[in-house]
Amino acid sequence: xxxxxxxxxGLLVGGIYALVAVGLNLVFGVLRIxxxxxxxxxxxxxxxxxxxxxxxxxxxxxxxxxxxALALFGALTERFLIRYTLAAHAHVKIFVTLxxxxxxxxxxxxxxxxxxxxxRVPYQTDVWQVFGLxxxxxxxxxxxxxxxxxxxxxxxLKKTDFGRAIRATAQDRDTARLMGINVDxxxxxxxxxxxxxxxxxxxxxxxxxxxxxxxxxxxxxxxFVIVVLGGLGSLHGALVGGLVIGVVExxxxxxxxxxxxxxxxxxVFMLVxxxxxxxxxxxxxxxxxxxx
Amino acid sequence: xxxxxxxxxxxxxxAVLSDVALSVKAGGILGLIGxxxxxxxxxxxxxxxFVRPDAGRVSFDGxxxxxxxxxxxxxxxxxxxxxxxxxxLRLTVLENAMVGGFxxxxxxxxxxxxxxxxxxLVGLQGRQADPAHTLTLGxxxxxxxxxxxxxxxxxxxxxxxxxxxxxxEMEQMVRLVGGLRDRGMTIVVVxxxxxxxxxxxxxxxxxxxxxxxxxxxxxxVLRDPRVVDAYLGEPLDAxx
Amino acid sequence: xxxxxxLDIAFMTLVWAGIAxxxxxxxxxAGQFSLGHAAFLGIGAYTSSLLLTRAALTPWIGxxxxxxxxxxxxxxxxxxxxxxxxxxxxxxxIAFAEVVRILSMYFKGLTNGSEGVIIELPAKLSSxxxxxxxxxxxLAALYAALVIGLCVWARRTKLGYSLLSVREDEDxxxxxxxxxxxxxxxxxxxxxxxxAVGGSLLAQYTLFIDPDSTMSFMLSVQPALITxxxxxxNAFGPLLGAAVVVPLGELLRGAFGGGLxxxxxxxxxxxxxxxxxxxxxxxxxxxxxx
Numbered sequence: 001x002x003x004x005x006x007x008x009x010g011l012l013v014g015g016i017y018a019l020v021a022v023g024l025n026l027v028f029g030v031l032r033i034x035x036x037x038x039x040x041x042x043x044x045x046x047x048x049x050x051x052x053x054x055x056x057x058x059x060x061x062x063x064x065x066x067x068x069a070l071a072l073f074g075a076l077t078e079r080f081l082i083r084y085t086l087a088a089h090a091h092v093k094i095f096v097t098l099x100x101x102x103x104x105x106x107x108x109x110x111x112x113x114x115x116x117x118x119x120r121v122p123y124q125t126d127v128w129q130v131f132g133l134x135x136x137x138x139x140x141x142x143x144x145x146x147x148x149x150x151x152x153x154x155x156x157l158k159k160t161d162f163g164r165a166i167r168a169t170a171q172d173r174d175t176a177r178l179m180g181i182n183v184d185x186x187x188x189x190x191x192x193x194x195x196x197x198x199x200x201x202x203x204x205x206x207x208x209x210x211x212x213x214x215x216x217x218x219x220x221x222x223x224f225v226i227v228v229l230g231g232l233g234s235l236h237g238a239l240v241g242g243l244v245i246g247v248v249e250x251x252x253x254x255x256x257x258x259x260x261x262x263x264x265x266x267x268v269f270m271l272v273x274x275x276x277x278x279x280x281x282x283x284x285x286x287x288x289x290x291x292x
Numbered sequence: 293x294x295x296x297x298x299x300x301x302x303x304x305x306x307a308v309l310s311d312v313a314l315s316v317k318a319g320g321i322l323g324l325i326g327x328x329x330x331x332x333x334x335x336x337x338x339x340x341x342f343v344r345p346d347a348g349r350v351s352f353d354g355x356x357x358x359x360x361x362x363x364x365x366x367x368x369x370x371x372x373x374x375x376x377x378x379x380x381l382r383l384t385v386l387e388n389a390m391v392g393g394f395x396x397x398x399x400x401x402x403x404x405x406x407x408x409x410x411x412x413l414v415g416l417q418g419r420q421a422d423p424a425h426t427l428t429l430g431x432x433x434x435x436x437x438x439x440x441x442x443x444x445x446x447x448x449x450x451x452x453x454x455x456x457x458x459x460x461e462m463e464q465m466v467r468l469v470g471g472l473r474d475r476g477m478t479i480v481v482v483x484x485x486x487x488x489x490x491x492x493x494x495x496x497x498x499x500x501x502x503x504x505x506x507x508x509x510x511x512x513v514l515r516d517p518r519v520v521d522a523y524l525g526e527p528l529d530a531x532x
Numbered sequence: 533x534x535x536x537x538x539l540d541i542a543f544m545t546l547v548w549a550g551i552a553x554x555x556x557x558x559x560x561x562a563g564q565f566s567l568g569h570a571a572f573l574g575i576g577a578y579t580s581s582l583l584l585t586r587a588a589l590t591p592w593i594g595x596x597x598x599x600x601x602x603x604x605x606x607x608x609x610x611x612x613x614x615x616x617x618x619x620x621x622x623x624x625x626i627a628f629a630e631v632v633r634i635l636s637m638y639f640k641g642l643t644n645g646s647e648g649v650i651i652e653l654p655a656k657l658s659s660x661x662x663x664x665x666x667x668x669x670x671l672a673a674l675y676a677a678l679v680i681g682l683c684v685w686a687r688r689t690k691l692g693y694s695l696l697s698v699r700e701d702e703d704x705x706x707x708x709x710x711x712x713x714x715x716x717x718x719x720x721x722x723x724x725x726x727x728a729v730g731g732s733l734l735a736q737y738t739l740f741i742d743p744d745s746t747m748s749f750m751l752s753v754q755p756a757l758i759t760x761x762x763x764x765x766n767a768f769g770p771l772l773g774a775a776v777v778v779p780l781g782e783l784l785r786g787a788f789g790g791g792l793x794x795x796x797x798x799x800x801x802x803x804x805x806x807x808x809x810x811x812x813x814x815x816x817x818x819x820x821x822x
């Protein structure tokens with residue numbers, strides 16, 4: 001029974017990981033860059049939501065403000081930074097987002113100091129009893145929101161013209177351009193969507209996690225593992241991967257020393273990269289696409 | 293020299309090669325032609341080690357090389373060029389050729405010597421010190437050829453080496469390849485340009501839809517009605 | 533500013549020039565960007581320090597042992613990474629370095645965990661501990677010269693040509709007889725061994741090592757930043773880059789150090805972005821007209 005509880009917690013945690021991973025995966029699939037700063041956008045979103053809470057805005061309500069704010073931030077970084085790396089050498093792509101990540105973390109350190117901050121909201125510790133299992137309310141809300149957001153994204157990509165344009169660009173940027181798709185706009189929108197998703201995740205996470213300057217790292221690492229595990233450019237891969245990682249993490253925390261918990265998923269990560277770099281759902285050879 | 297038997301390869305549901313057999317005899321030029329999508333490049337990749345066939349066997353001088361890596365095959369004496377040139381852009385012309393030169397030796401001086409000779413053979417010795425990214429396509433094709441020659445191969449596989457060249461460059465290349473054959477090199481040429489292939493090939497293999505359609509002397513093959521149907525459209529006079 | 537401060541900066545600059553040159557061997561020559569070199573620094577530092585404090589083995593040998601172990605571990609990492617390209621290799625190295633760091637905290641019996649290892653021994657040549665800073669600076673200079681010299685020499689050998697060819701176009705390289713898999717493993721091992729020596733030197737200087745200060749992620753970023761600033765792929769780029777980045781870092785730390793935590797890092801991050809976009813070939817371009 002206890003194992004079942006751990007698995008359930010893992011699924012709920014996994015939902016949050018999935019939300020972060022989906023944005024990262026989308027950006028990678030379309031722009032072919034690994035945004036090392038993705039987790040730090042999450043961190044910024046959390047600080048923003050925290051600040052709003054200090055001014056009387058509940059984190060869930062804060063979604064209405066934080067998501068657009070982060071979307072805007074994403075747009076600005078895409079336009080003034082990322083855009084210039086797309087045609088540059090491989091090392092430029094890697095290190096520019098890395099530099100951004102380092103800059104953002106330290107900026108947060110400067111402004112907010114290293115304190116672990118946390119909100120206090122009435123539903124924070126609410127727990128529902130479902131079939132004898134405890135379900136944390138904020139985690140459940142986050143999970144549901146993740147399903148809704150992923151569903152919406154899926155529909156957007158599948159059914160709308162712009163969504164199709166995004167998928168086309170992800171498959172073959174040059175051909176998409178030749179077919180008249182405004183690739184620059186696609187890049188911008190993708191980044192905006194990725195950032196918005198992270199903004200959503202930030203607000204949902206605030207009642208659950210502490211916020212501190214380096215919290216981004218913890219989630220982005222899990223997000224990378226998920227992206228690699230689930231497969232590049234695969235939306236359902238990111239979802240399934242997120243849930244799997246969540247469960248693996250909780251189970252290892254339960255059975256193994258907590259220090260080693262992180263080692264488990266780094267090792268999983270390395271093994272997947274070693275054996276099947278395209279991920280479980282990715283196309284074979286997908287890891288080579290866009291790197292030439 | 294090179295023997296391929298029962299080569300089959302599928303990608304997903306598509307059978308790209310089915311029971312292909314090929315025999316490359318020492319000396320002379322073997323031409324490999326066929327419509328687009330016939331599987332020529334895939335066959336090339338199988339022969340040179342870049343693709344593993346699902347079934348079949350490739351042997352070199354009697355030795356089974358089906359599972360051998362491209363680099364091992366090169367050390368045995370198989371060299372290839374690529375359909376889309378792959379120069380070492382940030383290295384100079386000489387350095388490019390030297391990479392080939394090192395295939396048989398660890399000594400810099402010896403590698404440089406082989407490289408210089410190979411470059412002289414293709415006529416690029418004047419551009420030794422130029423970075424590869426400053427070369428035209430025609431020169432890059434010659435560079436790729438020089439790189440291969442510098443490895444001291446016994447068999448040369450050329451993948452659409454005429455592609456993208458203008459008439460003058462093409463004539464030069466035909467003379468170059470013919471000259472290599474005259475020096476005793478065995479060559480396999482994949483080609484689309486009929487003038488070039490009829491000028492060069494001693495033997496011809498026609499591939500269509502992953503199968504060998506015909507093989508033999510160019511004169512016969514090019515008049516074979518099946519070949520005309522699948523590829524040429526109208527009979528081609530092979531007396532060139 | 534005292535002479536000691538200058539010597540301190542000189543030591544750090546030279547050691548980091550050597551470490552960055554080691555990183556550059558893998559990145560500039562083989563085209564593989566590692567963000568996990570801190571792990572090799574740690575392996576070097578811990579091996580030589582533990583051998584010194586527990587087995588009384590002189591660091592003159594201990595450093596070689598550290599380099600050897602680092603090379604072996606690196607070869608293993610490279611063998612696992614053969615199918616990864618570009619940023620995926622980078623991710624692999626990040627994961628690897630974290631695993632090493634966490635494991636060194638976990639195996640307290642061996643490494644003393646987060647308490648670290650203190651080298652509390654009298655100054656002696658055989659312990660590679662000196663009272664003044666001059667001998668350290670000389671050692672660091674020797675180190676940097678050796679690693680950079682290795683890079684210059686390798687460039688002209690079959691190894692160098694093979695590495696560069698794999699960097700430029702792996703398929704073409706393989707078709708010319710270059711074993712790209714072997715090259716990757718060799719390059720990673722050499723780079724790791726050289727970096728490990730730097731790690732040992734740092735340990736001999738600071739006389740204290742612990743997982744966080746010896747193997748933090750920022751220490752993996754440092755050689756990359758230095759090389760990028762100086763000039764990627766150029767043997768002297770790391771030296772130039774270190775001469776710019778290290779003193780600047782010390783200056784910033786001195787000026788803002790305690791009070792404004794984060795300012796140093798913020799400037800690092802911004803500098804990285806600016807250099808990459810404005811001077812992608814590094815400072816060395818200003819001097820060479822190639």
